[in-house]
Amino acid sequence: MPDRPRLTRVTTVCGPCPADEVWDRYVRPQRWPQWSPQIRSVAYPAERLRPQTAGVVHGLGGLRVHFRILDVEATGPVRAWSWTVTAAGIRLHLRHTVEATPAGTRTALTVHGPAPAVLLYLPVARLALRRLVR
DSSP states (O other): OOOOEEEEOOOOOEESOHHHHHHHHHHHHGGHHHHOEEEEEEOOOSSOOOOTTTTEEEEGOOOOOOOEEEEESSSSSSEEEEEEETTTTTTEEEEEEEEETTTEEEEEEEEEEEHHHHHHHHHHHHHHHHHHHH
């Protein structure tokens, strides 16, 4: 099968939730369904994200998304974490950042992968990020 064109896109969302709370919502996978409507549950071996660990997101319609945490940068003015996700043979690389602002938090998501998957995922991700920061 020929390689699919790859694409990188960034989306940024700001909201009133304090950065410490946004970060906690991110680094505790059991909290993901609270703000991400496409996630039903998460199978993950730890309470908090740790580099080089893996898990499974259980999504709508029985979709299973396997993931691997690549890095977690929990200190500094901009906290960040990245992971790869794989579903139906499609792999995406995602990097999330959290930064305090005077009005709350700015979070950004960079998505890299096959162009159709990136373009389909971005609106879903943006909805979840809006819920994350409010």
